[in-house]
Structure formats: C-alpha cells, structure tokens
Amino acid sequence: DAGVIQSPRHEVTEMGQEVTLRCKPISGHNSLFWYRQTMMRGLELLIYFNNNVPIDDSGMPEDRFSAKMPNASFSTLKIQPSEPRDSAVYFCASSVSASNEKLFFGSGTQLSVL
C-alpha cells in the first residue's frame, strides 16, 4: 500500500489567495483526520470524517477553513482567503475506524502564506 498520500508537499502563496490541500487515505480506512502542526501550538486536530461524513469540526480555526470528503478515497482542506498565520504543516491521517487509535499519517503539506 502506498500509505496516505498528500499533495502538494509544499505550497507557497500570497495572503488572500485560496489554498487547497489534498489527501488520499489508505484504501479500506473509514476515518480521515486533518491536523495542523505549528511550533507554537504543536499538533492540533482540525476535523475528522467517518465514512465520508464530517463528525467533529470543532478544531477548525475559523470560517476561512473548510474540508470535504466527496468519496472514500479523497479529501480536501481549503483555506479561503489565506493569511500568514495559516502557515504551518498540514497533515492528513487515516485509520481503519474512528475507534482505532493507530493513525497513519501522510508526509504533510508545508504551507507558507506570504
């Protein structure tokens, strides 16, 4: 299995632009998680899906952030408009189910908003 695949690996954009991060979970995994990692706040859960349905988005910082999972093999995290404080590494992770704590993380997307 190729593992969790995220794209792009790096994204540099200007303030105000729309940013879309993509994730392909491991085939057969029913739960998908989006995390943000920063020096100041560490690793934070933004939102998670179970069977393509958003279950808990309480970690999404503000309305500028949105996430979708149109099918079992694809999810997006969108920031519109982006701000410099959104600069971070964004990780996608999947697990067999929401009750299984063995998370498989992608390599992350390094986002820089100038």
Place this chain on the structure above:
Amino acid sequence: AQSVTQLGSHVSVSEGALVLLRCNYSSSVPPYLFWYVQYPNQGLQLLLKYTTGATLVKGINGFEAEFKKSETSFHLTKPSAHMSDAAEYFCAVSDSYGSASKIIFGSGTRLSIRP
C-alpha cells in the same frame, strides 16, 4: 482536561547509549497513552500504546515505555541508540478508549544521535 508534557524539546545521545525521552500526562480518568515517531519528511507513525494491563509496553524498533500511575509518567526508552533512531517523538494521551479523535499530542522531542 487531559494534557501531556514532554520534558526537553531536544535530546542528543551517542550511538549505543541509552535513550530516555520523558513524558508526563494529566488526566482526570485512567489514560490511554501513546508514543508516535516522525522521521524526517514523513508523517507520524505509531510506536507503541498503553491501554490497560501490563504497564511495560514494547513497541517497534526496540523501544519500550512504562506507565507509572504514581508518577503520572510514560517515559520512552531504548537500551542502545542507533543512527536510524534520529527523529521527532510525540507522546500522546486520550481519555476515551477507542476514539482516535480524542488523542492529544505533546509538543514533541527531537532526538539526535551522535556518531
């Protein structure tokens, strides 16, 4: 509310030396504890976890951790460090068994190995 504190953001040891990464937790209920490892340019992966039962937990790559309730600790150890162990290590806690979304991660400890 639960939390974890990792003592030391950076630990450096010589190859072959003992590795000790410290983690203390705070939880109002019996905790479930985890160690994850992040190798350079990769995502995190589970190293080991404690749920119930034996307090000494063995993980991959020769690592182990011991749950000590009296000390609220879950330190990670390895008897002999290898160069390939250089990575960032995250301690994590959950107060809900079987709920991946409840996992709270620590701030991480970067482990460097000196030749």
